[in-house]
Amino acid sequence: MVRLTKENARWWLPPFALLAVLFLGAYILLWLPNSFDESAGKIVTIPRGISFRAVVDSLNSSGVLRSTWTFKVAGRLLGLTKSVKVGKYLFKSGVSNTEILNDLAEGRSRMIHSVAVPEGWRMIFVARRFKNELGIDSATFMALCTDSALVRSMGFDANTLEGYLMPETYNFYWQTDEKEIIERMVESFKEFYTDSLWQRQEEVGMNLNQILTLASIVEGESSIDEERPIIAGVYWNRLKKRMRLEADPTVQYVIPDGPRRLVHRDLKYDSPYNTYLNYGLPPGPINNPGKKSILATLYPESHQYLYFVATGVGGHRFSKNFIDHQKAIRIYRRNRREAERAMRLSNGLTNPRR
Numbered sequence: 001m002v003r004l005t006k007e008n009a010r011w012w013l014p015p016f017a018l019l020a021v022l023f024l025g026a027y028i029l030l031w032l033p034n035s036f037d038e039s040a041g042k043i044v045t046i047p048r049g050i051s052f053r054a055v056v057d058s059l060n061s062s063g064v065l066r067s068t069w070t071f072k073v074a075g076r077l078l079g080l081t082k083s084v085k086v087g088k089y090l091f092k093s094g095v096s097n098t099e100i101l102n103d104l105a106e107g108r109s110r111m112i113h114s115v116a117v118p119e120g121w122r123m124i125f126v127a128r129r130f131k132n133e134l135g136i137d138s139a140t141f142m143a144l145c146t147d148s149a150l151v152r153s154m155g156f157d158a159n160t161l162e163g164y165l166m167p168e169t170y171n172f173y174w175q176t177d178e179k180e181i182i183e184r185m186v187e188s189f190k191e192f193y194t195d196s197l198w199q200r201q202e203e204v205g206m207n208l209n210q211i212l213t214l215a216s217i218v219e220g221e222s223s224i225d226e227e228r229p230i231i232a233g234v235y236w237n238r239l240k241k242r243m244r245l246e247a248d249p250t251v252q253y254v255i256p257d258g259p260r261r262l263v264h265r266d267l268k269y270d271s272p273y274n275t276y277l278n279y280g281l282p283p284g285p286i287n288n289p290g291k292k293s294i295l296a297t298l299y300p301e302s303h304q305y306l307y308f309v310a311t312g313v314g315g316h317r318f319s320k321n322f323i324d325h326q327k328a329i330r331i332y333r334r335n336r337r338e339a340e341r342a343m344r345l346s347n348g349l350t351n352p353r354r
Helices: 006-031 052-061 068-076 098-104 121-133 137-143 146-152 180-192 195-204 209-220 226-242 248-254 262-268 289-298 322-346
Strands: 042-046 086-091 111-115 169-173 307-310 316-319
Touching: 006 068, 006 098, 042 052, 052 068, 068 098, 086 098, 086 146, 086 226, 111 121, 121 137, 121 180, 137 180, 169 180, 169 307, 195 209, 209 226, 209 248, 209 289, 226 307, 226 316, 307 322
Parallel strands: none
Antiparallel strands: 042 086, 111 169, 307 316
16 A cells, blocks of 8 residues: 655545546536526427537527537537437536537437328428428429339339328328438328229229329318218219219419419310320329328229219208219309308498398
8 A cells, every 4th residue: 555645645536636627627527517598498409411510509599508618519529529419409407518429420319290180281281381380302202202113112003193192190290301201102102002992993904003192082072971872972972874974173273373273265275184185094193192081092982973062051962864964063052142142241342232
């Protein structure tokens, strides 16, 4: 055992002091808490392609960091200046530089965003929603959806993914890669379209693209679940009789300023999707149908209806012949006029005594 004397004390004190200074410096750089007042925490957005310097600026401007200098040094010491995952982060008060850097490298506190994709939305509307909710590039999303090579690599005999993006609520991180989003939506469709549905598809004598095309028309016609199998049955009946489908949603899909209320000249719009001009199904789906419309198409209600029109007060009126259909149209127009008149009255635009 070495005895500490006056003569050798000067050789022992400097190493102790040096160790203390090193430990204090390491503590300040790596483990000293970054404290702020907000108990709910602070949200920091880390977009794609951001530099470490910009990450530091974003953390600092959000009030997370106690010192930008110590954070930069800590990042270099830990070798984490190039390991930052994209996302929106929620940081709680008291986190150290080390915890923040490890979090950014692993993405542990990234916030998950729920994005609802409604039934019957077109690809372009889906792309816009993900752009608004997740900050993705909608043009890249659309380019991938219309890449026929990519579509076929996913196992679909189609030119685009219109019809194959399953509508439901998805959970993603901020700025998730566009291809990853598309692959998740397609996977959701494949999970739904089980072997029993493939077998039913063969029984009705259509391929997948045709089923989804008809399902997208059914989706475009009604949001009332009870009506979907009836409407599907109408279109099956018309196909069997070699009648034009004359489906308004197919016209809405191609007119430049749609969707809107159709006028007579719209029905003559020149397009292979216009089922007022062309027999059979259009070339592909006109939207992304939901599960209920797909099932209604595969299992349509058996009946003799060939026509239907909106009632004007909710739902549709179905007819077996053209004469009854014309009567239903007159009822619809009367109901629509009465509804429009009631709206004008409620807005004070019409004198009630007239």
